[in-house]
Amino acid sequence: MGKIIAVSNQKGGVGKTTTSINLASALASFGKRVLLADIDAQGNSCSGLGMTISEDQTSMYEILMDEATPQDAIISTPVPNLDLIPVNPHLAGVSVELTSVTEREFRLRKALRPLATEYDFIIIDCPPALDLLTLNGLTAADSVLIPIQCEYYALEGMVKLMKTVGLVQNSLNPELAIEGVLLTMYDSRTNLSNQVVEEVTSYFKDKVFQTIIPRTVKISEAPSHGIPIDKYDPSGAGARSYIKLAEELINNG
Amino acid sequence: MGKIIAVSNQKGGVGKTTTSINLASALASFGKRVLLADIDAQGNSCSGLGMTISEDQTSMYEILMDEATPQDAIISTPVPNLDLIPVNPHLAGVSVELTSVTEREFRLRKALRPLATEYDFIIIDCPPALDLLTLNGLTAADSVLIPIQCEYYALEGMVKLMKTVGLVQNSLNPELAIEGVLLTMYDSRTNLSNQVVEEVTSYFKDKVFQTIIPRTVKISEAPSHGIPIDKYDPSGAGARSYIKLAEELINNG
Numbered sequence A, B: 001m002g003k004i005i006a007v008s009n010q011k012g013g014v015g016k017t018t019t020s021i022n023l024a025s026a027l028a029s030f031g032k033r034v035l036l037a038d039i040d041a042q043g044n045s046c047s048g049l050g051m052t053i054s055e056d057q058t059s060m061y062e063i064l065m066d067e068a069t070p071q072d073a074i075i076s077t078p079v080p081n082l083d084l085i086p087v088n089p090h091l092a093g094v095s096v097e098l099t100s101v102t103e104r105e106f107r108l109r110k111a112l113r114p115l116a117t118e119y120d121f122i123i124i125d126c127p128p129a130l131d132l133l134t135l136n137g138l139t140a141a142d143s144v145l146i147p148i149q150c151e152y153y154a155l156e157g158m159v160k161l162m163k164t165v166g167l168v169q170n171s172l173n174p175e176l177a178i179e180g181v182l183l184t185m186y187d188s189r190t191n192l193s194n195q196v197v198e199e200v201t202s203y204f205k206d207k208v209f210q211t212i213i214p215r216t217v218k219i220s221e222a223p224s225h226g227i228p229i230d231k232y233d234p235s236g237a238g239a240r241s242y243i244k245l246a247e248e249l250i251n252n253g
């Protein structure tokens, strides 16, 4: 059975999409069959892979509204072994449209669970909010991967995020585990980065991935070419760090 | 009458909070009376000013729920001429709690408009979402200031943001103007930064502030000391850029 991992942190701009795309691509390069499910209405996972989604393309919106099956929406990407469920702008309205629907938090879980036989990994890119879409992601997942930027505000949000994860574990998804905490945009030259690494490691202990993702210009450039970092700059520090993360994840089992 | 400016962009991590705090502080340093209203449940505007908010402190939540007046919630900050309406975690639940309430988008406007006689500027720090809280911010405001990070994904969200601003102008707040588009985290050494500046300037033309905020380590360090950049590193490039932005804003009238 494949593993479903939600990439989530309500703090904005911490590297959720960057991690979703580059981890998915690195896992695929090891021959794993990977599905990237984007549940952020911004749809950055799609554009970061160079995919432009037409208005009539079936997307995550139709799946959550029970108007289509995942099979209708899944598209292949230029990356071998990597498929994608795209987003269209209507997704922004889902929270309101499903307001009084029972079990609205389970829609994504119902859609993705059957796919776990066809993929080794399903990666869910969550929006920067603790909203219905993120709850769907945490409810569908076996585990949650938490990117934390090596910056001051990133620490602040941790307590709130852990509270939400706890709430989901107590009700919607008792099996939800913590896959790990990933330090991103690490700049070894700044005190701030090193302080954050120390604080996060002492707070999360063995839950912190050994792999730390450095801040590199190549990582920030790759999406403008629509290519994951391990294909865009294969020998660079950015690609090596996401490959190492994929190895760590595969070894964690 | 004081001017109410919403700082908004649904893309995460583009510098909304950093701009809200540092612009507010720079305006205050010119002798303007400034109120910083935080409507992001993360509450980064409070912690970036070194303020810890106790559980029983009246906050934005009680104002939006009609349980308190702004006067009950306003607190002074260590920065002369700068007051703050703080946030408490309950704010995250407001969208759900006000689901079927009429005129729920006007709650902040009703609360802040009367204060425009006491302050020269009211700055609203919005969350990374196009949700009820952001709609309250855009409905309360005279104008919207849009921070855009000099990175690839930042361009993507512009079309969606302008659509939302248009919707608000057509219904909730016909007076809403665009105060300006602010380029943030500019790194002159990267092609990406320069490409984004070119694209944003050709898309928004004279709506782009002349001031561009550079990416500096000091700006990212300042919040961990709870001090705005113009007090933390007064002679640095970061402080100078926010002072210049304040001047531009005051001259725009």
Ligand SMILES: Nc1ncnc2c1ncn2[C@@H]1O[C@H](COP(=O)(O)OP(=O)(O)OP(=O)(O)O)[C@@H](O)[C@H]1O
Binding pocket: A011, A012, A013, A014, A015, A016, A017, A018, A019, A040, A044, A126, A127, A128, A184, A185, A186, A213, A214, A215, A216, A217, A219, A220, A221, A223, B010, B011, B012, B013, B128, B151, B152, B153, B154
């Ligand atoms: N390791 C890195 N080095 C350099 N730039 C990075 C790195 N990781 C992410 N970035 C850049 O930082 C910005 C924020 O990253 P990203 O969009 O992946 O974060 P996010 O958490 O998905 O944001 P949102 O909260 O809006 O969904 C992007 O412009 C991205 O290209």
Ligand SMILES: Nc1ncnc2c1ncn2[C@@H]1O[C@H](COP(=O)(O)OP(=O)(O)OP(=O)(O)O)[C@@H](O)[C@H]1O
Binding pocket: A010, A011, A012, A013, A128, A151, A152, A153, A154, B011, B012, B013, B014, B015, B016, B017, B018, B019, B040, B044, B126, B127, B128, B184, B185, B186, B213, B214, B215, B216, B217, B219, B220, B221, B223
């Ligand atoms: N000009 C700058 N130079 C260096 N770092 C910056 C700059 N502006 C912002 N930052 C840092 O980038 C991160 C994101 O900024 P900030 O939190 O202000 O963005 P935001 O848009 O408010 O995020 P959110 O979407 O979560 O509300 C923070 O860690 C901040 O310290």
Ligand SMILES: [Mg+2]
Binding pocket: A016, A017, A018, A040, A044, A126, A127
């Ligand atoms: Mg993202």
Ligand SMILES: [Mg+2]
Binding pocket: B016, B017, B018, B040, B044, B126, B127
């Ligand atoms: Mg913010």
